[in-house]
Amino acid sequence: MLAVLKRVRLVQLWLAVNTLIIGLFSGFAFAESAAVADQRPAGLTGANWQFGPLNRWAYTHLTEVLPSKPIRHNPAMVQPLDDLDLAAEDLVITLDDLPSSIAQRMDPLYIDGILVMRQGKVLVERYDGTLNPERTHLLWSVSKTITGLTAASVAADGLIDLDKTVADYVPELAGSGWGSDTLRQLLDMRDGSAWTEDYAAPDSTVRRQDCADGLLTGPDCQGIAVTGNYLFLPTVSRDPSRVGEFVYKSGTTDVMAWVLEAATGQRFADLVAERLWQPMGAERDAGITVDVGGFTLASGGMHATLRDLARVGQLMLNRGAAGSTQVIPAAWMDEVFNDPGEQPWPYPTSDDRKPYYRSFIWGLGDGRGTVMAEGVHGQAIYVAPQSKVMIAVLSSWPDAEGGAEGVSPTALLTFLQSIEEAVR
Numbered sequence: 001m002l003a004v005l006k007r008v009r010l011v012q013l014w015l016a017v018n019t020l021i022i023g024l025f026s027g028f029a030f031a032e033s034a035a036v037a038d039q040r041p042a043g044l045t046g047a048n049w050q051f052g053p054l055n056r057w058a059y060t061h062l063t064e065v066l067p068s069k070p071i072r073h074n075p076a077m078v079q080p081l082d083d084l085d086l087a088a089e090d091l092v093i094t095l096d097d098l099p100s101s102i103a104q105r106m107d108p109l110y111i112d113g114i115l116v117m118r119q120g121k122v123l124v125e126r127y128d129g130t131l132n133p134e135r136t137h138l139l140w141s142v143s144k145t146i147t148g149l150t151a152a153s154v155a156a157d158g159l160i161d162l163d164k165t166v167a168d169y170v171p172e173l174a175g176s177g178w179g180s181d182t183l184r185q186l187l188d189m190r191d192g193s194a195w196t197e198d199y200a201a202p203d204s205t206v207r208r209q210d211c212a213d214g215l216l217t218g219p220d221c222q223g224i225a226v227t228g229n230y231l232f233l234p235t236v237s238r239d240p241s242r243v244g245e246f247v248y249k250s251g252t253t254d255v256m257a258w259v260l261e262a263a264t265g266q267r268f269a270d271l272v273a274e275r276l277w278q279p280m281g282a283e284r285d286a287g288i289t290v291d292v293g294g295f296t297l298a299s300g301g302m303h304a305t306l307r308d309l310a311r312v313g314q315l316m317l318n319r320g321a322a323g324s325t326q327v328i329p330a331a332w333m334d335e336v337f338n339d340p341g342e343q344p345w346p347y348p349t350s351d352d353r354k355p356y357y358r359s360f361i362w363g364l365g366d367g368r369g370t371v372m373a374e375g376v377h378g379q380a381i382y383v384a385p386q387s388k389v390m391i392a393v394l395s396s397w398p399d400a401e402g403g404a405e406g407v408s409p410t411a412l413l414t415f416l417q418s419i420e421e422a423v424r
Contacts, residue, residue, distance in 0.1 A: 046218065057130050060129070069290050077281055084122045089126045110397050110404070116419055136303040151359075156328065170262050172230075176236055192243040213292070214292055251299065252299075289301030309394065316390075
C-alpha cells in the first residue's frame with residue numbers, strides 16, 4: 001500500500017507541475033474554450049441525443065434535453081469524501097500485460113469521469129469531455145441500483161412486504177405482465193412479464209417504452225402514442241414461463257418505483273431524496289427524467305455528479321452505512337455480496353464464475369463478493385469488498401453496447417479490474 005501511495009503522490013506532483021506550466025500558456029484561453037464547450041451542439045434532437053457524438057454533451061446537460069424532477073440533497077448532511085484534496089489525476093495500470101494509465105484509456109473508452117477510492121479515501125479523480133465536478137451526468141441503468149437501495153429503506157420501515165404482489169399495491173397493474181409477481185421477484189428480475197430488452201430493435205418493449213414516454217422521438221417511434229408510463233406499463237403482457245428465471249427487463253424497475261409511490265404516497269424522486277440521497281450525504285442535487293404523465297423514470301433516467309455517484313458506491317461498500325448513519329440495512333447488502341449465484345445465467349461466462357443479479361445489482365460471482373451497478377453507454381459503479389476498492393465511472397459510448405472498436409462492457413470491466421489490481 002505504501003508503494004501505491006508513493007506512486008500516486010509522484011503522479012500527483014508531476015501533474016501539478018505540468019498543470020502549472022500549461023496554465024502559464026493557456027490560462028487566457030480557458031474561459032473562452034469552456035464557454036464554447038458548453039454550447040448546445042447543432043442538430044441535437046429527440047431522435048439522436050442518446051447516441052454519439054451528441055450524447056457527450058447531452059448526458060451532462062440532461063435538463064436542457066428532457067423534463068426532469070430534482071432529487072434534493074441536504075447541505076447540512078453532506079458527507080465529505082476523504083482525501084479528495086489529495087486525489088491524483090492519473091494512475092499507472094497494467095492492461096493486456098502492457099503498462100498503461102487511466103488517462104490513456106479514458107478517450108478510447110469514451111469515459112467522461114472516473115473516481116477511485118480505497119479504504120474510504122479518494123485516490124484518483126479525473127474528468128474529460130463536458131463533465132466537471134459540479135455537473136450531473138446521465139446514469140442510465142445505474143438508476144436501477146439506486147431504486148433498489150431506496151426500496152431497501154422502504155422495506156426496512158415495513159411499508160412494503162417483499163412477499164406481496166405488485167397487484168397488492170398497484171391495482172392498475174393487476175392485469176399486466178407483473179400483476180401476480182412478488183416484489184422480491186421484481187428486485188431480482190425473475191418476474192413473468194413478456195418484456196423484451198433489445199436496444200437495436202425498434203419494436204422491442206424497451207424501445208417502445210422510450211417512444212411512449214417521450215425519451216426518444218423520430219422515425220423509430222412512428223405509430224406509438226406518447227402516453228407516459230402510467231398508461232404504457234399496464235399494456236405489457238405476461239409470459240408465465242419466465243417466472244423464477246432471470247431475464248433483464250428495464251420496465252420491471254419502473255414497476256417497482258410505481259409500487260414504492262403507491263405504498264408511501266410520495267413521488268419517487270422525493271423518496272430517493274429522503275431515504276438515500278440526503279442520509280448518505282450527497283453534496284449536490286441529482287435529478288430524474290419525467291415523462292408526459294409525470295412518471296419518473298427509475299429504470300434509467302437519473303443524473304448525478306461523479307462524486308455523488310461515488311458516495312452511492314461507498315455506501316454499498318460500507319454495507320449500507322454513511323459515516324455513523326445506517327442508511328439501509330447491512331443485511332440487505334450482505335445478501336447481495338454473498339449470493340451463491342447458482343441460478344442459470346443467460347450470458348457467456350467463465351467456468352470459475354457464478355454471476356448473479358440481486359436487488360437490481362450485478363454480482364460478478366468471482367468468489368470475492370465483487371458487484372457492479374451498470375448502465376448502457378458505459379456507466380458503472382464497481383464495488384470490491386475484499387480489497388475495499390470502489391470505482392465510479394461515467395461515459396458516453398456511441399451506442400448502448402459500445403459502438404466503437406474496443407468499446408464494450410467487457411472492455412470496461414477489464415479496465416476497472418486493472419485499476420483495482422493497481423491500488424489494492
